[in-house]
Amino acid sequence: MSILGTRVLRTEDPRFLTTGGVYTEDVVDDRLAGACHVFFVRSPLAHARINGIDVSATLSAPGVIAAYSGADLADLPAIPPMMSGLINAEMTRRLLAIDKVRYVGEPVAVVVTEHPYQGEDAIELVAIDYDPMPPVLGFELPADAPLLFEAAGTNVAGELGNESSLQPDLFDGCEVVVSRTIVNQRVAPAPMETRAAAAAWSTDGRLTAWIPNQGAQGTRAELAELLGLDQSQVRVITPDVGGAFGAKFGADPEHAVVAWVARRLGRPARWTETRYENLISMTHGRGQQHTITIGGSRDGDVRAYRLQIIQDAGSYPRIGAILPYLTIMMTTGPYDIPRAEAIAKSVVTTTTPVGAYRGAGRPEATAAIERAMDLFAAEIGVDPAQVRRKNLLPAFAQPHRTAFGALYDTGDYVAGLDKALEAAGYAQLRKEQADRRASRDVRQLGIGLSSYVEITGMGDGPESPPTENASVEVHPDGTATILTGTSPHGQGHATAWAMLASDELGIPVEKITLKWGDTDLIPEGGGTGGSRSLQQGGAAVQQASRELLEVARERAAASLEANQADLVFDRTRSAFAVAGDPEASVPLSDLAAAERLVVRTVFSAPGATFPFGTHVAVVEVDTETGKPTLLRMITVDDAGVVLNPLLAEGQRHGGIAQGAAQAFVEEVVYDADGNPLTASFADYPFLSATEVPSFELAEMQTPTTYNPLGVKGIGEAGTIGATPAVQNAVIDAVAHLGVRHIDMPATSRRVWQALREAAALSGSEDT
Amino acid sequence: MIPAPFDYVAAQSPEHALELLAEHGDDAKLLAGGHSLLPMMKLRLATPAVLIDIGRLSELAGITADDGELVIGATTRHADLAAAELARSQAPLLAHAAALVGDPQIRHRGTIGGSLSHADPAADLPMALLALGGRVELTGPDGVRTVSADDFFVGFFETVLRPQEMLTAVRVARKPGVPWGYQKFVRRANDWAIVGVAAVDGRVALANMGSRPLRATAAEQAMADGASAAEAAELAAEGTSPGEDIHADREYRAHLARVLTRRALEHQR
Amino acid sequence: MTRIELTVNGEQRSAEVEPRLLLVHYLRETCGLRAANVGCDTTSCGACTVLLNDVSVKSCTVLAVQAAGMSVTTAEGLAPDGELHPVAAAFRQNHGLQCGFCTPGMVMAAVSLLAENPHPTEEEVREGLEGNFCRCTGYHNIVASVLDAADVLDPGGTRAAGVSA
Incomplete structure (x- = not known):
């Protein structure tokens, strides 16, 4: 009998459960003997000119070997933005800031010490004279906003279509049109292991770098580019990696600086960032504003949908700046909508750069269309499950090409929805909800749905075979x-x-x-x-x-x-x-x-595959305090054939929790001056076991023909499906009180405010 | 992150600790469990030159009862207070509050004296002590003085403790069987209260509604005058001055104080 | 510098340490026991959890000098002969770990939790692990692991809310 499809226990576990994994900071290697320790001095200001950097006091501090600022690395080329074909090429950066800083946390200088404890003392002694400039924050930047990059002449990093390309008659003939501007907020990937590096140069001028990453070959390519080296001069070794979630792809400026220091000093160098540094300088995720407009008939037929995206790319355009490309590709999700269009614009702001985060572009598309479906359903007064069933693409055996260029390989979306509703006991839940509404229970029940389809295993482009x-x-x-x-x-x-x-x-x-x-x-x-x-x-x-x-x-x-x-x-x-x-x-x-x-x-493979499913979230909202509590998550995640259910379920569980967390707690917050307010785990609401229930997974397997295994990707299903389901559930819990929308994260305060505003509108005291 | 350098002295007795305090004055901080102090030191929000470790002084730990009061040694750990039968029966509100501090690891290390001296307005134990009308014993070069919780907390992380004094014991009246209510509104289980309410025996104390734990005096007065719990709770935010942060603005905190006070009064154990 | 003597995983140790040396760094750098990890700066995440005199503590918030005269147990100490401890074995059986970074701390927290409450309910397990963060598992399989470990450690026991040892 084949071992495939069975719950084989992980062979990697015994090591993790006894001596622990060997993460970059744990690496013991002869090549790293006598390593010095690198500490970054980071900008405390969101936007400022650098008038001068004085490291003299640092140099006489105990254990300090050297200190460097941007001027010392000025011979290295400016770093172009990622995908410079799509992004304004003037938006370049340096490994260490030279003239300007553009976000709190940007590396400005480094101090190198013999012992790690000395570094934390020494970086306090670096004196930097800044000339503060106004911060640039938000999605819709005023025309007179200061420019992050004067040479670029704009804060717009790139555009995919624009307002003038929108069709004025898109919603003609629709009996009902609903429009809303919503935010898919910025979140922190926050892997448990922060970023780190260890670097050693051999006598033949070759670099060996230990870096926690998601692909050593891509990391090598980026590291070589940052250092102006040929790839053959760089060897990247990947120790155990303590989580990544998209944010450890490639190499960051800090990794290159550690390698540069090792070469400059002729001795190996190491760096491990603190959680504070991680939360302000590892790339963030999401950060999109959506204006969604949906139209259709009173009986629930969706005829037209428009998605207008503004991506907050952060200060230096990285992969996040072009993620709207993927969002647009998935505009209509699993639905058959005759007329749809999408445009996007990426703007730079004086905040941490935005990169990939579990789902990267697809959760945003799903959140937009799923919110739109619920807004439409609420407007016409039809059950959201019914609206979804009516508009889902019927099961297809031949690949389906969407208007946005995606080629869905295999799918049966209606079956996925029905399976999830059945597993959840949907009818019974609606009955319980009705009872609670009728009895004006303080704790109201919300049921949220999210049907999704997503892209996995994409090649370099839609037409290049992975x-x-x-x-x-x-x-x-x-x-x-x-x-x-x-x-x-x-x-x-x-x-x-x-x-x-x-x-x-x-x-x-x-x-x-x-x-x-x-x-x-x-x-x-x-x-x-x-x-x-x-x-x-x-x-x-x-x-x-x-x-x-x-x-x-x-x-x-x-x-x-x-x-x-x-x-x-x-x-x-x-x-x-x-x-x-x-x-x-x-x-x-x-x-x-x-x-x-x-x-x-x-x-x-002939192309990307498109897993799909439906998530049902059951949430209780305390209508007096506004506090939402996640009671149940029921999901169907059809990623084709399952090789090892133990592992596939683990991927789903983790994703569901992360997705749910975005819906009701997680957010990177900046104040009006651009200071991050969520720079520790005391402030950034990383969920503990007490805030989530155990999850209920229903099985469905629709094989793909794109590989002999019949498998699709499962890693990101959770963050794609769960987020809108939970958000919709929170809103659903208070919909009967007049609430139509609550932006994520739907925190207690936001729910309470929404209830209060709805009560004020209806002139009722009933909150 | 790591603390700035400091000198460390392990006190051999409470008297020795007082001598060390007298010697080092403002430069010194007492270290017991370290779960209020060390996090501040790691963030370099506190940089004492000397730490005087009283964590091993068994004289300062433990729970005893005399005729009217429960006496809790300053270095009694939260987990021990939460589990102690004497505390659970004689001052259940206090034991309950101790069981809600931080998380299990923090409760295994943190001490009641440390938490009260730290005087975080959002913390559980200061609010609980205030609701119970408890007292603290402050020992200094001139002996022991006893200060009521009402007078002990004076500002944001500020108490009447003098530089040469240390909190040595906590006293609360024994109230077996007296109903009490406790409401802690949090984002995550292990967070500090966004707003907290502790109510017992006609007293209502609030956490995170000002720079120090506060009593809801207007609500207490209304109850004394015969108002219902719901009526009294409406007055819970009067006289408070809550701050604003990423979790709540003033208005929301005031609203929470009213809702939670009503619940604390209506759902007593 | 201060001299400390303590027991680590049953072994008597002595060292001259800087007073500010955190226990986690003493264990990792001085003893070479690197299972416990540092995941945050704020005593939040629990990746550094070890047992100090048999109860769980966050070793990033304990000075090495505070551990003088005490006994420390790390994840390495649960498996002196390389055999998985029953709690660790339950984590493997239930796929209670993915990237592994939180795992040693999580296992130590679970060991301490089960020592205090041998038959916790699901809710008690979740509350008992509130000081340990995991980004990979959504906690689902961690909770299952701990419940499973309870049954393995004390097969005859019964689970009742609020009842502790």
Whole structure:
């Protein structure tokens, strides 16, 4: 019986549960002996000119080896914005700020010390003279807002369409049109492990950098670019990574500065940021304002939808600046809407740069359309489940091309919705809600829905086929090693990839070792992100294993003096045997002993896959205090075939909690001067176990044909589906009191304010 | 993040601690559990030159009862106070408040004396002590003085403790069987109260409604005059001056104080 | 510098330390026990949780000098022979960890919780872990792990809210 589809326990766990993982800060390596420690001096101002930097007092502090500012690194090229074709090319940055700072937390100088404790003392002694400038904050920037980049002549980083390209007659013929401007707020990825780096240069001028990342090969490319090096001069090693959520893709300026310091001083250097630094200078996520307009008939037929996006890209345009591209691609989500259009604009503000965060562009699209569906349903007074069912695309077997260029591979959205409603006991929930409304219970019940479809495993562009490589080697002792271009940091690839190889090769999972994240060992790879790993990296492992068996079959035939066609592979023995003569056999390990038995292959998929599902959130709102409590989360997340339910469920659980957290608590907050107010875990509301329930997962598997495994991505389903479901549930709980919308996070205060405003409008005292 | 450098002395006895305080004065801070002080020091919001460790002084820990009062040693840890049968039966409100401080790890280390001396207006124990009309014993070079909770907290993280004094014990009247109510409104379980209310025996204390824990005197007076819980609660925010932060503005805090006071009065245990 | 003597994972140790040295850094740098991690600056996340005289504490908020004369147990100390402790085994069985960064602290918090309340309800487990943050699991499988560990550690026990040892 195949091991695939079973709950195989993680082979990586015993290490984590005894000595703990070896994260970058934990790495003990001869090459790092005698390492110095790098500390960053960061801007305390959102926007200011730098008049002067004086490090002299620092240099005489205990343990200080050196201190550097931007001028010392001025020979390195300015860093262009990511995707400079789409983004204003003048919006460049330096590894350490030179003339201006553009967000609180921007690195301005570094102090290098012998011991880490000395660094925290020494950075307090760096004197920087700033000339403050007005901050630039928000989505709709006034025309006279100061420019972050004078050379750019604008604070608009880039646009996809504009107001003049909107169709004036889009909503013609609609009986009902609802419009609203809503915010998909800025959040912090906040992996438990903060950013870190360790760097050492060898005598031949080659850099070895240990960096927590999501793909060593991409990190190497960016690090080389930041340092003006050829990629061949850089080796990136990936220790264990304590969570990433999109924010550890590539390399950050800090990583490059640590490498630069190591070269300048001729000794290895290390850096681990504090949580404070992490919350103000690791890229943030989301940060979009949406103006949604939806129109249709009174009986619930949606005929037209418009999405206008403003992306707050933060100070220096990174991947976040172009995420509206993905949001636009998913504008209509799982719905069949005859007329739809979307435009987007990215603006720069004096805040932390925005990057990818679990879902990256797709949660925003889902939040917009799901809010629009509920606004429309509320306007016409029809049950939101019914409105969704009426407008979902019918099940399709052939790929479906949307007006926005996405090609949905396989899907049955109505079935997903119905399964979720059934698992939730939707009718009963509505009845309980009606009872509570009738009895004017202080604690009102809200039921929120979110039907979604998302993109996973996308290539570099919509038309470029996504690929990944793997190599599989069987050793003479009967063990095997897999090299992968993916980069697990909690997803369990070591177990899952071993399952795939084991299923082909008949080698037990515990005897298979996975290696990743060392660019000298694995020069190519796409890393882990965008929910791509299993469908491409896993498929590559299966393909490599099969190809290895073909190589082995040839050799076995020679060894057994038999025809290849007469050989059968006996998985129970990991051996080829002559059909009808099991005694005449040769195990793979023997073949490996005779000659190295290794295959490297590249798997190429025809395109991205589109998982889908429906989330149902049940929320209780205390109508006196406004406090929402999440009671239940019921989800259908159809990501095709499931390889290991244990791992897939884990991905769903984690995503659901993160998604729910965005809906009702998480937000990065800046004050009017651009000071971050959520720069610690005391202030940034990272959820604890007490704020979420256990989750109810319903199963549905609609295979894709885009890989032999039939799998799609599952990593981001939670943050895509859960957020709008919870937000809709909170609003639903108080909808009968006149509330139509509450922006995220739907905190107690916001719910209370919404109730108060609704009561004032209706002239009622009933809050 | 790590504290700025300091000198460390482990006090050998309460008297030794007082001598050390006298010697170092303003430069010194007492360290017991360290769960109020060390976080401030790591953020360098506090940079004492000397830490005097009283955490090991067994004389200062423990819960006893005399005829009328429960006496809680200053270095009694929150977890021990929360679990102590004597506290749970004689001053259940206090035991309940101790069980809500921070999280389990913090309760394993933090002490009642430390929490009260720290005087965070949003904290559980200062509010609880105020509701109970408790007292603190402050020991200094000239002996012991006893100060009521009403007089002890004077401002934002500020008490009447003098630089050469230390809080050595806490006294609350034994009130077995007297109903009490406790409401703590939080964003997360382990957060400080956005607003807190403790009510017992005609007294109502509020957390995070001003620069120090406050009594809802107008509500108390109304109750004394025979008002219903709901009527009295409407007056709960009178005379308060709550601050504004990312969780709540003044208006919302005042509203919460009224709602939570009513609940604390109506849902007593 | 101050001399301290203490027991770490059953082993007697002695060291000269700077008074401001945090216990977590003493364990990681001086003892080379790197399972406990630093995840925040504000005593919030619990990734540094260890046992001090058998109860859970956040070692980022305990000075090494405060631990003098006491006994410290880290995640490494739960598995002296490499065998998984029953709580750790339950985490594996229930997929209660993903990236692993919070895990040693989470396991130590769970060990302390079960020592105080051998048969917690789900709600008691959630409250008992309120000082330990995890970004990966949504807590679902962590809670399942702890409930499972309770059954393993004391198979005959019964679960009743509010009843503790």
